[in-house]
Amino acid sequence: MTSETCGACALPLHSGPPPSSDPTSSGHLLPPSAGEGALAASLFFEISIDMAVDASTQVTETSGLSAPILTLTGVSKRFPGVRALHNVNLNLRAGEVTALIGENGAGKSTLVKILTGIYQPDEGEIVVSGAPFICTGPRDAWAAGIAAIHQETVMFDELSVAENIFMGHMPLGAGGRIDWAAMRSRTAELLKRLEADFDANTLLKRLSVAQKHLVEIARALSHDARIIIMDEPTSALSAREIGDLFAIIAQLKRRNCAILFISHKFDEIFHVADRWTCLRDGEEVGHGAIADVAQADLVRLMVGRSIEQVYPKRDVKPGPVVLEAEDLANASEFDGVSFQLRAGQIIGLYGLVGAGRSEAMQGLFGLSPLTRGRVKIDGREAHIRSPADAIRxxxxxxxxDRQIQGVVLPFGIRANMTLASLKAHARDGFLSLAKELQTTKKFGGRLAVKAANWEQKLGELSGGNQQKVVIGKWLASGPRILILDEPTKGIDIGSKAAVHEFMGELASEGIAIILVSSELPEIMGLADEIMVMHEGRVVQRFARGQASAEMIVSAAIANEDAEAPCAGESGEALP
Amino acid sequence: MSLSNASPASRYDVADRAPRRLSDYLLRWETILVVLLIAVVIVNALISPFFLDFYNLSDATFNFSEKAILALAMTLLIIVRDIDLSIAAIIALASLAMGFAAEAGAPTFALIGIGLGVGALCGAFNGALVTGFGLPSIVVTIGTMSLFRGIAQVALGDQAITKYPASFQAIGQGYITDKAPIPISFVLFLGLAAVFGIVLHRTIIGRKLFAMGANPVAALFSGIAVNRIRFWLFVLMGLMAGLAAVLLTGRIGSTRPNIALGFELEVVTMVVLGGVSIAGGAGTILGVTLAVFVLGLTTFGLSLVNVPGIVISILNGVLLIASISAPAVAQRFLRGRS
Amino acid sequence: MSLAALFRHRDAALALIVAALILAIGLRAPVFVTPESLIGVLTDTSFLFMLTLAQMAVILTRGIDLSVAANLALTGMIAALVSRAMPGLPVAGIIALAVALGAALGALNGAFIAFVGIPPIVVTLGTLSIYRGAIFLIAGGAWLTSKDMNPAFLAFPKSTLLGAPILIVIAALVSLFFWALLNHSRIGRGLYAVGGNPVAARYCGIDLRVQQFLVYTLAGAVSGLCGYLWVSRYGIAYTDIAQGYELTIIAACVIGGVSIAGGVGSVQGALLGALFLGVVVNALPVINVSPFWQMLISGAVILGAVVINARSERRSGKLILRGSRRPAGNGARA
Known part of the structure; x- marks a missing residue:
């Protein structure tokens, strides 16, 4: 269907968002198409040549509506069992920041990987600077002027800053040898531009997370990219560093770069972006100008339903306190984490990525040693030094991380389901197939796992069904306290609803639940009490219905300005 | 079906078991090994009239039973993504300890105890280094391989210990009974193979080992004491090396510093040919046992027609690479077709 | 902190240790530290220098090559046989043949590893057996001694260039080549990249398979070169020459700070690791210690080296707490 509607070359005829800019309507006009061919090719060529010249290419924008330099039309991408992207359209314009918003699993990272040549789209067309963009690898992306700053820092710890920036395109000198001097001086230039406080020869492993992000940005700049993708660039930065980043973005805008800015943080989006495009479950559900939209509209669009109505938590009368955590801490990841959890209660643990939530829960579960604190279960102190202790x-x-920490992919459903409760499925150490099958059917049925048979390998199931199996595995261990860490991350909307419903059910059966989540609607809809973590500490607590989304988010990013910026010292803080 | 009464009806219709298709059985690695084994027997029988002789075949097992016992423990290690390259050196050290004890006049049962004990201690040393310091087992066991054999060399120089009691030698050289001349070492191997097979494929421990190999992080998160199990696997490997040392020392009746030289690579070849994935998480004791027979009978058959051992090693190498490559190449070919 | 500082200057620390070792031996046996003796040590260690560098390149990509010693023995045997069959062939021709043959044998490893996707340890374990067996087949089990080799063939490794033994010169040239490759070429830096972080390397447009094929071929070429030099220097070729040497080579890498997990290692570190073993081997007879100690010492040194490396590299958790030196319990609380 896409081949008829889109051409290779998008002309500046598109008149932007409709005046009303109703953010919920997704049926925007596609840019009219023109023929591909020599014109497109020559345009592309010219642009790639002038990439190095920056001052001269400054275009004075009067209307704010230049031609898109990157256009995605009807792009789809499928993985076994998952529809990652479906018929997505996106325009990026020179000198503008476009925010890409959407929940986890909405398809943002897949889109980034398609633009950087890691994945190839199954359908649809991408046009860069007027030329069709066929991208089979990162080099094609660079050649087209696209560079990305990835969400997870994908770099080389053992190599220097300069090498990290130039890996894959190191400047060569006489005889084809690497021109180290040029590489270092260009790195120094880039670092100066970014006001970085480290030099080109520093090994990457000596840098803090924020500094590594600067290296990623420098890497993008080193390609003289016209299109820069920033995938959650601020998730690990302090307020001051975020300010610095915005200054860099402004600089890039002046240089006429197009920026795709991916973030969960609405304050940042409204501060830095000119336009927005929203993805939900792999589909584009709207786009427009930032000036014409309110945050509440974007949230509604992103989630696709209002917070109150969808996540039903049955009202359960909380039972006695089953778990008491007092002042839990470890060496570098969390400190002073205390809470009380009652039977039938759901505590929501909110925070930004890297706030130490998972680490605190893993400490509680015996996966990493606690340096301080006590855990009481039913009022009696429990000494949990290993997951086996915790299960007991x-x-x-x-x-x-379902794929790495949750499932055993080569195992079938049955073997995964019983992995945390093998003793209960054996007699004298010998496994009982009948008992295993009984458990598998019980929880597989209750969680509505969709599969051909109970021996089907987990690798053949969709993400949602894999997650159901992982949850089933833990229910089979007969827990009284269930910790769910981002249980709906990256799974389809149907499975999501099933998981939410099931959590309510478990709570009404008297199971105490800790829900770690980055998704506000989930936390606000399900939790009886919300704890907000920031930089390893619990900074706020709210009772159900007490806090608005804004209050929770501001707690999660709070207090940064009050603290001394410490970009440089964190690398030295190891004992 | 009475069990299903306890469980609520699923929204989906999910079968209890995977459908059993003939092709799944035919494409199993063990099936391929059985075919290979039959081919080896037929070819050898055609080449030499002495091959299909009960007494000859029975004696042939002397040559591979020690390695086969090592292969059983190595299978478990490789399934959990570890490896032990120091096993031959452990044999040397255990043999040395038994030799000194024998010279001091220790009785047979004490010698056996010393051999097994030294082996287990060496394995514990490996296991402690690997799990205690988080070191890759291949590096650690390359190091301990030099260390253990180095100790044996320093202690023995170019001497040999040959003063072993007859009852001790009988373990490695002897048969079960005179009526059925089956070597003790071979029976030991078969017995151990059965035990290892049952433990690996039927018990909690076996399930844990496969989980650790397929996804060590998920195994850890599921409450499996990954490092403790790995430690005990190294101890078990050492114990089996000690047992192999008892059999081998008894069989050849002497201890030299170069005893069992190169065994580690032959054992790894047996395990990998048996279908155990070097990346961990997959493999069967049946497959390894079949591979032991394929390699052992090939060696025996070729030696009957006076092919030197070193040339047989070519065949082993080709067999190893070809058997691992064939499925990968076939898969790529089939995928290219579709 | 001191361990971390030591690790940062690991090569310097290793150089000091080697120097201290030489000095200590010199105190017990002054004859060891004479120039002639030290040059002898370097000459003896030439093979280990070259093969350690080649193995390091392989290990950088998270691989391993167990077949180098077998490759060396096979190419050495073929070089000797060719030389016997064609006495007129100049040494340069023999060397070219040995390098090409070694590279071909290495490329076979590389093809199976890179393009069929078989784990390196399995492939090279297999080719190790195959190459060893092939020596026996080709030579019919015979030993070739210096009587079977022509004078030019034998004389080359004992010749000198500008006063330096040719073996040292060749080892220096090979070291220079690896230094240029690993520090000054895109391919070389790419080896560190694929070993350090294969996913990130892919994001940088580096093809792992090409890199793998290259390093195994290169390791083969160096093995081939050493094959001729070994056979001609010791004047003997038979099935078992350099048996087990692959493990000595890996040991030198480990001592030299090359991480078996890939992505870490330097030319100078690898050379120092090889030199350490070379000094130990050569010093033992000088200080009247039985050569039987050599294996024990190298085993202990390997274990010591990996334990020290692991301890200095051990990571604690992610750094989330900012200003974690603050007195405990002062954290912001609601």
């Missing part, structure tokens, strides 16, 4: 004490932990 009645805890279960559904981890955040």
């Amino acid at each position: 004490a009645g805890l279960a932990y559904v981890p955040e």
